[in-house]
Amino acid sequence: MKILALSGSLRAVSINSAVLRVVKQLAPASIEVGLFSGLGDLPLYNPDLENAPPAVALQLRNEVASADALLIASPEYAHGVTGTIKNALDWLVAFEGFVDKPVVVLNASPRAHHADAALRETLVTMSATLIEVASIALPLPSANIGGAELLAMPEIVSLLTGVLTKIQRRVKLLPDMKSFLGCSVYIDSQHPAIVAQAAKLAEGCADEEAIAKRCFEFVRDEIKHSWDYRLNPVTCKASEVLIHGTGYCYAKSHLLAALLRANGIPAALCYQRLTLDGDQPPYCLHGLNAVYLPQHGWYRIDARGNKPGVNADFCPPLEKLAFPIVNSFEQDLPDIHAEPLTAVIKALTEHQTVEQVYQNLPDVAATEQ
Ligand SMILES: Cc1cc2nc3c(=O)[nH]c(=O)nc-3n(C[C@H](O)[C@H](O)[C@H](O)COP(=O)(O)O)c2cc1C
Known part of the structure; x- marks a missing residue:
């Protein structure tokens, strides 16, 4: 199974990127986690570019298409999502391969609830399949923590290992479960x-x-x-x-x-x-x-x-x-x-x-x- 990880922070010592790298390290052999490194190179989304999208946007779309699930970790900036992650998602709005994609959202700073809510709203609007059970806030004591410190925190390691297990279990189930998760005239779950x-x-x-x-x-x-x-x-x-x-x-x-x-x-x-x-x-x-x-x-x-x-x-x-x-x-x-x-x-x-x-x-x- 392939998971594509997207960090909404471009900071060299980003806690969000560190969390995603730790997830990669914790992944068992059956799960391949790839961290997309080109979000900072994406030009600002412009629908006029849809006829000839830049190479980095095509690379993002290809990697999204071939991933079984996306894992997003992004900071909150001024009570909103970061431009980095929003721009990446804008490049995926018109992309058919994103529809129904299982997505997990990790929140590395639990007090930053505005961005978390906004990100979920955007993802649902884009017809992603949000895997709620694996989308968690991490109880981190500070944003100034690196990968080694994260790996030394048993609670965090256990939560992130659980995230991987839940993604794997849900992705395996999804084809069978699709009809039992759908919105319809009488089960209007998106009302x-x-x-x-x-x-x-x-x-x-x-x-x-x-x-x-x-x-x-x-x-x-x-x-x-x-x-x-x-x-x-x-x-x-x-x-x-x-x-x-x-x-x-x-x-x-x-x-x-x-x-x-x-x-x-x-x-x-x-x-x-x-x-x-x-x-x-x-x-x-x-x-x-x-x-x-x-x-x-x-x-x-x-x-x-x-x-x-x-x-x-x-x-x-x-x-x-x-x-x-x-x-x-x-x-x-x-x-x-x-x-x-x-x-x-x-x-x-x-x-x-x-x-x-x-x-x-x-x-x-x-x-x-
Ligand atoms: C421009 C800017 C705006 C921020 N706005 C908020 C905010 O509104 N709410 C919040 O909880 N944290 C805010 N923060 C703090 C960051 O979300 C926090 O430092 C986060 O851990 C940064 O993530 P990173 O380490 O992955 O870059 C802001 C940080 C920056 C740089």
């Missing part, structure tokens, strides 16, 4: 309200599992189940669920999937077939989620909302869903889905009130599995 809520929920979380738990608890506890609370309007898209604060189980699962995907965590929709009441027919589908956790693989969670007799939780690897399967007609449907089932979308979009939805809940008989 501004979803992006903002996802970022708020991720604040202060140490890892993906902590983020997933926060997202789960938010949807379970803060979004009211439309039938429990008899709340209109009927919602379907993740952003509608968030904005109106209510949804049926299916709709809540769309919101949870979107919040997880907005945080770069693979999320799927799954279903059970349950009785509506007690253990007699009629039956209907029940919507829940599966989240991909690096430690545990796919893990099912049910954020429909707790109430007396219903006590769903996030406690991997233990599965704690809302409803047990109580008779032979009820079923845990085995598949995981990147998109909601057609019958679910139909039920939520073709009926005007929560009462009408309740009278027309989707069932597996009306669903192709």
